Amino acid sequence: MKKIQVIGLVLFIFGLIGFSLIPFIGTYQLEREMVEDKVKEEHQDDMLRILRPMYGETYSSNFSFVSDFNHYFDAFNDELKSNEDWDQVIWDDYAFDLTKAASQGAVSDNPYLFLGISIGLGVMGGLLYILPLYRNEPEGIKNDGIYFSSMKSRGLLGIITGTWLIVFYVILYWFPEYLTNLVLMVDPLSIFLSGNPASQWFLYGLIYTLAILVMGIRMFRKYRGNTYQTIRTASVMFFQLAFAFLIPEILVLLNKPWHDFKNIWPLDYSFFYDYRMEGMLSSGALGMFMLVWGIILIIVCVPLFTYFYGKRWYCSWVCGCGGLAETLGDPYRQLSDKSLKAWSVERYMVHGVLVFAVAMTLVTIVNYFMEFGLLGQATDQLHSVYGFAIGSAFAGVIGTGFYPFMGNRVWCRFGCPLAAYLGIVQRFKSRFRITTNGGQCISCGNCSTYCEMGIDVRWYAQRGQNIVRASCVGCGVCSAVCPRGVLKLENGSEEGRINENPIIIGNKSITVKS
Amino acid sequence: MNDKKKKIIIIGNGIAGITCARNIRKKDENSEILVISGETEFFFSRTALMYIYMGHMQFEHTKPYEDWFWEKNNIQLLQAWVELVDFNNKTLLLDSGKKVGYDVLVLATGSVPNKFDWPGQSLNGVQGLYSKQDLDIMEENTVGISHAVIVGGGLIGIEMAEMLASRDISVTFLVREKNFWDNVLPVEEAQLVNKHILEHHIDLRLETELKEIYGDDSGKVDSVLTNKGEKIECQFVGLAVGVSPNVKFLKNSDLEIGRGILVDGFFRTNIQDVYAIGDCAEFREKPGDDRKNIEQVWYTGRMHGETLAHNLTSDNAVPYRPGIWFNSAKFFDIEYQTYGLVPNERKEGIDSFYWESESGKNCLRLVFEKESEKILGVNSFGWRLRHEFFDQAIQEGWSLEKVLQNLHKADFNAEFFDKFYKKVLEKYASVSGKKIEIPKRSFFHRLIGSRA
Numbered sequence: 003m004k005k006i007q008v009i010g011l012v013l014f015i016f017g018l019i020g021f022s023l024i025p026f027i028g029t030y031q032l033e034r035e036m037v038e039d040k041v042k043e044e045h046q047d048d049m050l051r052i053l054r055p056m057y058g059e060t061y062s063s064n065f066s067f068v069s070d071f072n073h074y075f076d077a078f079n080d081e082l083k084s085n086e087d088w089d090q091v092i093w094d095d096y097a098f099d100l101t102k103a104a105s106q107g108a109v110s111d112n113p114y115l116f117l118g119i120s121i122g123l124g125v126m127g128g129l130l131y132i133l134p135l136y137r138n139e140p141e142g143i144k145n146d147g148i149y150f151s152s153m154k155s156r157g158l159l160g161i162i163t164g165t166w167l168i169v170f171y172v173i174l175y176w177f178p179e180y181l182t183n184l185v186l187m188v189d190p191l192s193i194f195l196s197g198n199p200a201s202q203w204f205l206y207g208l209i210y211t212l213a214i215l216v217m218g219i220r221m222f223r224k225y226r227g228n229t230y231q232t233i234r235t236a237s238v239m240f241f242q243l244a245f246a247f248l249i250p251e252i253l254v255l256l257n258k259p260w261h262d263f264k265n266i267w268p269l270d271y272s273f274f275y276d277y278r279m280e281g282m283l284s285s286g287a288l289g290m291f292m293l294v295w296g297i298i299l300i301i302v303c304v305p306l307f308t309y310f311y312g313k314r315w316y317c318s319w320v321c322g323c324g325g326l327a328e329t330l331g332d333p334y335r336q337l338s339d340k341s342l343k344a345w346s347v348e349r350y351m352v353h354g355v356l357v358f359a360v361a362m363t364l365v366t367i368v369n370y371f372m373e374f375g376l377l378g379q380a381t382d383q384l385h386s387v388y389g390f391a392i393g394s395a396f397a398g399v400i401g402t403g404f405y406p407f408m409g410n411r412v413w414c415r416f417g418c419p420l421a422a423y424l425g426i427v428q429r430f431k432s433r434f435r436i437t438t439n440g441g442q443c444i445s446c447g448n449c450s451t452y453c454e455m456g457i458d459v460r461w462y463a464q465r466g467q468n469i470v471r472a473s474c475v476g477c478g479v480c481s482a483v484c485p486r487g488v489l490k491l492e493n494g495s496e497e498g499r500i501n502e503n504p505i506i507i508g509n510k511s512i513t514v515k516s
Numbered sequence: 517m518n519d520k521k522k523k524i525i526i527i528g529n530g531i532a533g534i535t536c537a538r539n540i541r542k543k544d545e546n547s548e549i550l551v552i553s554g555e556t557e558f559f560f561s562r563t564a565l566m567y568i569y570m571g572h573m574q575f576e577h578t579k580p581y582e583d584w585f586w587e588k589n590n591i592q593l594l595q596a597w598v599e600l601v602d603f604n605n606k607t608l609l610l611d612s613g614k615k616v617g618y619d620v621l622v623l624a625t626g627s628v629p630n631k632f633d634w635p636g637q638s639l640n641g642v643q644g645l646y647s648k649q650d651l652d653i654m655e656e657n658t659v660g661i662s663h664a665v666i667v668g669g670g671l672i673g674i675e676m677a678e679m680l681a682s683r684d685i686s687v688t689f690l691v692r693e694k695n696f697w698d699n700v701l702p703v704e705e706a707q708l709v710n711k712h713i714l715e716h717h718i719d720l721r722l723e724t725e726l727k728e729i730y731g732d733d734s735g736k737v738d739s740v741l742t743n744k745g746e747k748i749e750c751q752f753v754g755l756a757v758g759v760s761p762n763v764k765f766l767k768n769s770d771l772e773i774g775r776g777i778l779v780d781g782f783f784r785t786n787i788q789d790v791y792a793i794g795d796c797a798e799f800r801e802k803p804g805d806d807r808k809n810i811e812q813v814w815y816t817g818r819m820h821g822e823t824l825a826h827n828l829t830s831d832n833a834v835p836y837r838p839g840i841w842f843n844s845a846k847f848f849d850i851e852y853q854t855y856g857l858v859p860n861e862r863k864e865g866i867d868s869f870y871w872e873s874e875s876g877k878n879c880l881r882l883v884f885e886k887e888s889e890k891i892l893g894v895n896s897f898g899w900r901l902r903h904e905f906f907d908q909a910i911q912e913g914w915s916l917e918k919v920l921q922n923l924h925k926a927d928f929n930a931e932f933f934d935k936f937y938k939k940v941l942e943k944y945a946s947v948s949g950k951k952i953e954i955p956k957r958s959f960f961h962r963l964i965g966s967r968a
């Protein structure tokens with residue numbers, strides 16, 4: 003390894019350690035004014051009263067602060083609950099906002115410094131490591147040593163990385179109050195972009211985008227010479243940076259609802275939720291456009307583009323989840339399960355989630371038109387179950403945290419309802435296929451190994467059959483790694499696309515149907 | 517024939533034996549099929565051995581079928597070495613001492629690497645590469661070493677060089693020929709590969725042969741001597757000077773053996789109910805003009821297996837008739853494909869058109885009959901070509917011009933790659949003075965990425 007890469011690696015590790023430790027520094031002190039500032043009108047009296055014992059008290063860690071806060075807050079709610087005073091219970095989550103407000107000390111005083119020694123070092127170290135990769139080497143497949151790498155083949159480093167990611171996601175989704183220091187350090191950036199202080203979601207969006215950008219550059223290095231990979235990677239980098247990160251923040255700056263114009267229902271499962279609908283309907287022409295555009299995406303763009311290009315147009319060119327998988331997740335693509343069993347589990351799960359998402363949305367819409375009559379409770383229940391199980395646990399914790407264990411597309415393969423919808427179109431009405439080049443396949447297995455969707459590409463290739471599979475995201479890596487030039491992703495006429503009983507070219511004695 | 521219950525034994529679970537077993541089972545539900553093989557329990561892809569060593573894959577990934585596949589299809593597997601075949605009593609003797617009887621015997625025993633009685637060739641650290649065991653030994657032999665010598669400028673030799681280079685072991689590559697593999701490749705192509713080998717920092721020694729191998733006191737190789745009198749220090753020697761049919765255990769029996777097991781066009785040996793397919797079979801008569809008597813590639817093994825399976829399950833036995841020749845390989849980063857006839861030297865009545873890219877990493881050679889300009893074959897490097905296209909063009913004898921006119925349809929490179937066919941047409945125009953226009957695609961067709 004070149005010296006500069008070692009430096010990069012060291013800086014990156016320091017950045018990561020910084021990022022992991024920052025949440026635990028500083029002190030916390032709650033004041034009455036903070037409660038007045040952060041708590042809604044209707045809860046003010048209660049909250050001011052129940053938190054009174056905390057005012058002026060200095061807590062040396064967020065653990066003790068949050069623990070005290072929860073103690074008082076839960077005691078209040080528990081009593082109401084046991085008396086069945088349901089409408090008085092405070093369901094809102096004030097832990098994050100109040101912890102953030104109460105945080106004192108180094109991070110809020112020097113946000114830039116801490117941003118620098120955590121995320122900044124990480125990005126810089128990452129780039130120093132990545133930029134010299136494969137320098138002075140000819141273009142070609144760079145898979146040497148992947149299965150000797152502890153990081154990339156479920157070794158200790160992989161397990162540590164996966165565990166770190168899982169812990170991070172769990173805290174992010176369910177205990178963000180412990181991350182307030184990290185959020186504080188990105189406050190200035192958030193205020194610059196949107197005029198508002200940062201939430202944990204801004205922090206997450208920022209590191210997500212940086213991960214795609216930095217690891218996207220790694221893709222440029224790794225697949226140098228492969229124009230398809232280069233353009234595709236540039237595309238996901240662009241859509242993440244512009245559509246998922248910058249534009250939504252700018253919308254907020256302009257007092258419009260936060261909106262990601264490339265996110266499509268049912269991946270964007272809350273699109274038809276009443277607060278989103280109201281947000282859009284009350285934002286004038288632009289809001290109207292958001293609504294109409296969102297619906298056009300669902301009913302026109304998905305079928306039309308998928309007909310012409312296959313689901314890849316979205317999954318490996320536009321989507322943010324796909325973007326992260328194709329960049330940050332690329333080192334783990336070979337870890338997907340290729341067994342027939344996994345395929346059958348996949349079909350039940352992904353279509354199950356689609357059914358769930360559609361049913362939930364229908365109930366939501368009916369409910370909306372019934373003006374929250376009958377189904378009010380049911381919708382809320384459905385939303386919270388979906389949000390917890392699918393939106394957070396599946397898409398986040400498992401989706402990304404499991405990269406080092408089950409490959410980079412666990413969510414896209416087993417859970418994403420939009421992928422299921424795109425896949426149905428791709429399988430039954432599309433011009434996209436991966437063509438198998440006659441009899442050239444030598445059954446080596448590179449294609450199957452590196453298919454992130456766990457498709458046993460070789461099964462088809464060795465029998466001369468085109469690959470037409472609902473799950474294929476068209477990443478093109480099977481084609482890239484094939485040493486015999488057997489696979490080509492292409493759009494063509496529907497005739498002969500699916501050849502169930504292929505005949506391999508070359509044998510004139512008999513025509514064997516494979 | 518499907519109702520008779522026979523016991524078919526196949527020796528060898530390589531591509532030939534396994535394809536035969538699968539295809540028999542597809543048509544014949546009753547017969548007992550037993551595949552006996554000594555190397556591994558399950559069928560794996562020999563062609564992928566190098567990728568295990570390079571860390572691209574694990575052995576598990578090289579198995580084209582999951583382990584449950586065999587039981588589900590009622591194909592029995594037995595890992596054992598057959599030591600002797602008693603053709604008179606139709607029984608096999610296994611290394612365990614067990615005897616197994618058969619009704620039909622298919623020999624698909626593959627090849628063994630050649631050795632040419634070099635002094636020192638049995639020292640530790642000197643080996644060929646053919647089997648899974650060879651790979652395991654190579655793994656042991658190359659732990660902690662710094663320099664290796666590879667002997668033999670063929671496909672396996674260059675694979676071994678690539679394998680070692682991937683582990684930062686420097687390699688001296690001894691090639692007897694003037695240019696790499698020029699007993700198959702025309703000189704331009706061979707030189708293109710030479711250059712690429714050097715680009716990978718391999719110490720390529722052309723027109724150099726191995727004389728002798730020396731070892732240290734512990735019996736481990738420490739250097740080699742070349743025919744040019746040079747002594748090269750090394751801790752590993754890879755011998756990759758071709759393979760021969762694996763027939764040793766069959767010698768001294770009634771089975772007729774030449775270099776391989778002699779078979780007719782129906783894969784029948786001289787003994788009733790005994791057949792041979794794949795690398796180990798030698799055709800008494802060449803199966804085609806441009807075909808060899810022994811076919812040692814992956815897909816021919818597959819076609820042998822398919823054809824024999826058909827003959828064993830049908831009343832209409834057919835002779836083996838391969839179509840247009842094709843093959844492919846990869847030299848480090850440069851892929852190579854060939855279709856039809858491409859002689860390595862100039863031949864009477866045959867001419868060719870050659871194009872090479874500026875980078876020197878892509879080229880195309882179209883071989884045609886001088887008189888009629890009928891296309892005979894094609895070589896391409898760093899440029900994937902559509903098999904179907906050239907199979908048809910060569911079979912139907914398209915003219916060179918027709919091939920060029922349609923060359924864009926033969927392009928099998930990934931989307932957004934350089935359109936080499938444009939460069940080819942430019943070069944053709946400049947050497948022949950004939951300008952060939954390819955029909956322009958409409959904006960819409962370009963937008964939807966359609967080749968039609």
Ligand SMILES: Cc1cc2nc3c(=O)[nH]c(=O)nc-3n(C[C@H](O)[C@H](O)[C@H](O)COP(=O)(O)OP(=O)(O)OC[C@H]3O[C@@H](n4cnc5c(N)ncnc54)[C@H](O)[C@@H]3O)c2cc1C
Pocket residue numbers: 444527528529530531532533552553554555556562563564565566596597598599624625626627645646647672675762765793794795796811812813814815817844845
């Ligand atoms: C490193 C390497 C790379 C290659 N790459 C390519 C390539 O890229 N493209 C290509 O077309 N070809 C390639 N080949 C050649 C190709 O692999 C062979 O042509 C093909 O595998 C032969 O198949 P087969 O079924 O005839 O024999 P094999 O695959 O050799 O199978 C024969 C099996 O029979 C077993 N056997 C033999 N004798 C006995 C016995 N007495 N008892 C029990 N079992 C026995 C052997 O152990 C072996 O497992 C390559 C070969 C090697 C070694």
Ligand code: SF4
Pocket residue numbers: 436452453454455456457459469473474475476477478479480481491
């Ligand atoms: S089949 Fe190929 S293109 Fe499709 S997802 Fe798998 S690797 Fe990517």
Ligand code: SF4
Pocket residue numbers: 442443444445446447448449450459460463464483484485486487488489
């Ligand atoms: S990578 Fe290519 S040659 Fe290898 S199994 Fe896949 S299609 Fe066949």
